[in-house]
Amino acid sequence: MSVPLDGIAVTSEKATWTGKLREKALDALPPERLLPDRQPAYVASWAYVFGALTIGAFIIVMASGAVLALEGPAWWHSSNAGLFVNSIHLWGTEFFFMFMVVHLWAKFFMAAWRGKRKATWITGVVAFAVSIATAFTGYLSQQNFDSEWIGTQAKDGINSTGAGAFWNVLNFGQMLMWHIVLLPLVVSLIIGLHVLLVRRRGVVPPFAPTQAQLAKAGLSLGGAAGLEAPTPGAEAPADPSPQVLPGQAEPPQQAPPPQAPVPPEPPLGQVEVAEPTSSQPTLEDSSLPAPGGSGIETATQAQGPEDSLWQLPGDGS
Amino acid sequence: MSATNPTGKGRAHRRFRPDRDVVEWQGAYRRYDVVKEVFICFLVVLVLVVACAIVFSSPDDPPVTVKSWSSAAPVDFAQTAMTELDGTSATASYGPPYTDAKGVSQKLGPVSIESAVGVRIPINTAQDFVLKPLATLPDRPVLASALAEYQGASAAQKASWDSAYEKVVASATFSNGQLIVKSGPYGPVGALIDNLVSMARTGALDGALLASPQLYATNYTNPLLFIADGTYMADLAGLRHLQGDQWGMMNETGNYPGQAWLWLYTLWYQVPPMNASSNGDVEVWAIMMLLTLALALLPFIPVLRSLPRWLGVYRLIWRYHYRSLGPDVLLQLPPDP
Numbered sequence: 076m077s078v079p080l081d082g083i084a085v086t087s088e089k090a091t092w093t094g095k096l097r098e099k100a101l102d103a104l105p106p107e108r109l110l111p112d113r114q115p116a117y118v119a120s121w122a123y124v125f126g127a128l129t130i131g132a133f134i135i136v137m138a139s140g141a142v143l144a145l146e147g148p149a150w151w152h153s154s155n156a157g158l159f160v161n162s163i164h165l166w167g168t169e170f171f172f173m174f175m176v177v178h179l180w181a182k183f184f185m186a187a188w189r190g191k192r193k194a195t196w197i198t199g200v201v202a203f204a205v206s207i208a209t210a211f212t213g214y215l216s217q218q219n220f221d222s223e224w225i226g227t228q229a230k231d232g233i234n235s236t237g238a239g240a241f242w243n244v245l246n247f248g249q250m251l252m253w254h255i256v257l258l259p260l261v262v263s264l265i266i267g268l269h270v271l272l273v274r275r276r277g278v279v280p281p282f283a284p285t286q287a288q289l290a291k292a293g294l295s296l297g298g299a300a301g302l303e304a305p306t307p308g309a310e311a312p313a314d315p316s317p318q319v320l321p322g323q324a325e326p327p328q329q330a331p332p333p334q335a336p337v338p339p340e341p342p343l344g345q346v347e348v349a350e351p352t353s354s355q356p357t358l359e360d361s362s363l364p365a366p367g368g369s370g371i372e373t374a375t376q377a378q379g380p381e382d383s384l385w386q387l388p389g390d391g392s
Numbered sequence: 393m394s395a396t397n398p399t400g401k402g403r404a405h406r407r408f409r410p411d412r413d414v415v416e417w418q419g420a421y422r423r424y425d426v427v428k429e430v431f432i433c434f435l436v437v438l439v440l441v442v443a444c445a446i447v448f449s450s451p452d453d454p455p456v457t458v459k460s461w462s463s464a465a466p467v468d469f470a471q472t473a474m475t476e477l478d479g480t481s482a483t484a485s486y487g488p489p490y491t492d493a494k495g496v497s498q499k500l501g502p503v504s505i506e507s508a509v510g511v512r513i514p515i516n517t518a519q520d521f522v523l524k525p526l527a528t529l530p531d532r533p534v535l536a537s538a539l540a541e542y543q544g545a546s547a548a549q550k551a552s553w554d555s556a557y558e559k560v561v562a563s564a565t566f567s568n569g570q571l572i573v574k575s576g577p578y579g580p581v582g583a584l585i586d587n588l589v590s591m592a593r594t595g596a597l598d599g600a601l602l603a604s605p606q607l608y609a610t611n612y613t614n615p616l617l618f619i620a621d622g623t624y625m626a627d628l629a630g631l632r633h634l635q636g637d638q639w640g641m642m643n644e645t646g647n648y649p650g651q652a653w654l655w656l657y658t659l660w661y662q663v664p665p666m667n668a669s670s671n672g673d674v675e676v677w678a679i680m681m682l683l684t685l686a687l688a689l690l691p692f693i694p695v696l697r698s699l700p701r702w703l704g705v706y707r708l709i710w711r712y713h714y715r716s717l718g719p720d721v722l723l724q725l726p727p728d729p
Contacts, residue, residue, distance in 0.1 A: 110427065116420040117713035124433065131434035135441055152452060161452075162445035165648075169444075170437055172653045184705035188691035190414030200688040207653055214644070214651065220453035221644045223612075224629050227620035228640055235498040235674035237505035240489035240512035245617065248610025281710040282701060283415040284717065 109274050117281050122185075125178035126273070132171035133266065137259065139164040144255055148216060168210055175203060187279045195276055198269040205262050212254035215244055226250075411697045451646040453632075456625045458601065458615055462592035465624040466566040472622040473588050474561050476517040477581070478554035481621045484517040490617070491515060498674040505674070513613060521618050525600035526587055535587045538580035545579075553579040561585065569593075636661055656680070 142160045143151060151157030179199065188196040214225050226244045233239040243249055454460075462469040475481035487496040488506045490513055497507040526539060542550065557578035564573045571589050573582065591597045601618060602609040619625050629635055632645050642658045644650035660666050660676040669675055690696055700706060707714060 112423065112425060113421040114424040115417045116422050116716075117417065117710055118422070118424070119712045120709045122709045124429070127430045127433040128437055130430055131437040132441070134434055135438055158449060158452070159445055162448070162450040163441055165450040166441045166444040166448070167437070169649050169652075170441060174437075176653065181709065183690075184700050184703065185709060186411055186697065186700035186706070188697070189410075189412060190416065193691040196691055197688050200684070200690075204684055204688075207651075210651060210653070217452070218455065219451075219645075220455050220628070220632075221451065223455050223616055223619070224625065224634055225644075227616055227625075228634075228636065232673040232677055234489060234506055235671075236677050237509040240506070240509045243513060243611075243613060245613040246611045251610070280414050280417045281713050282410060282706060 104271065104275055108277075109271075111274070115278060115280065118278050122177075122181040123278070125174045125181060128174040129171060129178050130266070130270070132167050132174055133262075135167040136164060136171055137263075139167055140255065140259070148218060148251060152218065164213075168213070172206070172210070175206065179203060185279055186282070189279055190276070192272075192276045192279055195269060195272040198265055198272060202262060202265040202269055205258060205265060209254065209258040209262055212250045212258060215250040216247065216254050218247070222247075411701055412691070448648070451644055451648050453645040456619055456628065457595070458592050458598045458619060459595040461619055461622060461624045462589055462597075465622070466571060466589055466593070467561075467564050468622050468624050469592060470564055470566075470571050470585050470589050471561050472618070473522060473585055473592075474554070474558055474581075475621065476521040476618065477523075477584070478551070478558065479518060481517055483515060483521075483617045483621050489513045491517075498671045500671065500674045500678055515614065515617065517618075520614055521601065522584065522588060525591065525597055526584060528600050529587065529591060529596070532587065534583060538583035538587075541580045542584060549579075552577070553581045557581040557585065637667070656683070 139160055143157070143164060146154075146157060151161035182196065182199065211225075211229070215222050215229075230239055230244050233242065233244055242253075458469075472481065476484060479485070483490060485491070485493045485496060487493040488509060488511050490511065492511050497504040523539065523543065526535060529535060542553070545553070556576045557573075560573040560576050560578065564571055566572065569590075571586055588597065591600070598615060599609075601615040603611045603614050626635070630638070632643075634640060634643050634645070639655075639658045640661065642651045642654040657676065657680050660679055661672065666672040666675050686693065686696070
């Protein structure tokens with residue numbers, strides 16, 4: 076479609092590749108989902124912080140590696156400043172892996188692949204594997220005893236797979252280029268894709284109690300707890316419409332705060348895992364509101380004690 | 393709640409499976425600032441990293457060079473050089489990708505991938521580690537004569553000389569800058585090894601071993617393989633707790649964490665049958681490939697994908713959420729048909 080504008084035919088954005096790409100990108104990741112300023116109330120645990128800590132460490136590793144690259148691979152052996160930057164690079168890597176492993180375990184325990192989030196899980200595992208290769212080439216590029224010992228030992232395993240014929244761990248030039256160009260590029264792309272998928276699919280919801288579990292606990296559907304639960308064996312749509320994602324169903328800002336769905340501050344001593352409120356999650360502690368406080372919003376304006384917390388869309392993947 | 397497809401289209405409905413499907417959240421939301429979180433996390437990690445860098449620094453033990461090796465352990469160097477010359481060293485008998493030695497490639501069942509790939513980094517240890525470097529030394533008529541005699545001899549004659557020198561070098565000593573061996577019928581081999589030791593101790597052999605003919609060299613395959621064929625570097629590694637049976641390369645020099653993330657890979661080398669198998673490397677790699685693949689495809693693997701629900705650690709992670717539903721719900725959650 077063309078729109079005349081002062082005698083110039085302006086092509087509709089939908090007719091261009093750029094316009095189509097922009098439209099698809101905005102559909103998949105609207106700004107409020109890409110950079111969210113709210114999360115479902117269940118996102119309330121220190122376990123959620125380790126993904127961001129991993130990214131923080133990754134930034135430090137990349138930045139310190141870039142500084143090392145400024146002076147070349149031999150700089151840090153003969154300069155105190157270089158040694159310090161190399162130490163930053165080393166410890167950044169150690170923390171990067173520590174945080175990444177905790178993040179991976181946390182996501183495993185949450186079964187974070189549920190609900191069309193399989194690709195998020197897979198990209199996370201791939202990022203972990205490629206990061207190991209990146210760190211390994213870093214150790215091979217140190218030009219010291221560790222490098223030559225690790226290289227001469229590792230060659231046997233890599234040769235046994237046939238890969239050593241092409242990827243020679245004793246070739247310093249090859250390993251250095253993989254370490255500072257190819258693998259960081261791959262890790263950056265995979266981590267970027269992983270983060271975009273996290274934003275696209277949202278944080279996986281908790282396991283929902285089923286009717287049987289609720290009945291055992293003396294609760295009922297739509298009862299005082301404000302629950303609605305899946306029936307064991309209930310039919311779920313195999314090809315659902317796009318999921319209702321955190322931040323997708325924006326409530327009007329003037330919506331009245333809900334009463335029932337707000338997670339109350341746990342009474343001390345009520346449950347065996349009770350902890351002081353000060354140990355509660357995430358870096359948003361200071362904004363964690365009191366029950367019914369203004370810091371918590373509902374997804375739908377009509378929600379109240381009798382409304383459901385969950386909606387059942389199924390997996391569909 | 394409705395279990396039907398709200399769009400009314402798509403494939404046939406299937407059962408809700410708690411390890412694959414989710415009940416999407418329609419409840420409360422809380423304030424959150426993703427940029428602030430990442431920024432604060434960055435600052436926290438930066439403080440930790442800088443503190444560790446200041447307190448612990450980073451290890452940098454100097455590498456073993458051919459010069460340092462032959463200076464510190466000239467007899468070990470001479471004995472190793474002899475194995476390179478007669479083709480009995482670890483590198484000479486390695487097989488693909490370095491040599492065409494038969495029957496030494498690791499196999500996984502009936503398959504040897506390294507044999508299938510073939511020799512792509514060809515190394516002739518006698519030529520590349522001994523004879524060609526010696527030929528670069530100028531103004532040494534005795535050496536030139538020895539080289540010509542050795543290279544012009546028949547294979548049987550070479551083998552005879554090599555064997556004779558192997559016997560005497562086993563009890564060699566080093567004194568006043570000279571390798572001292574008993575006399576024997578080893579022809580020019582004694583002169584070759586003497587000159588190679590001398591060349592190595594000057595540092596000239598380090599450069600001569602580089603695979604690249606360019607001035608700017610970056611491929612250290614030859615000197616590293618030569619050094620690794622001796623016992624000197626391995627002994628140093630043992631003192632630093634870096635040997636394979638000491639959890640090997642996941643460690644690093646000094647008291648540093650090393651590549652702790654390789655613990656599982658290294659673990660397999662410590663347990664039978666891999667720790668005594670001639671195919672140990674390919675077996676360990678096969679295990680790790682399978683485990684990595686399984687980890688990546690966990691969402692598709694029945695039983696394994698149910699582990700999180702059965703283990704119940706999620707109740708701790710989402711404890712505040714479940715508490716909001718009532719403590720009984722928290723306690724009753726895991727066992728469900």
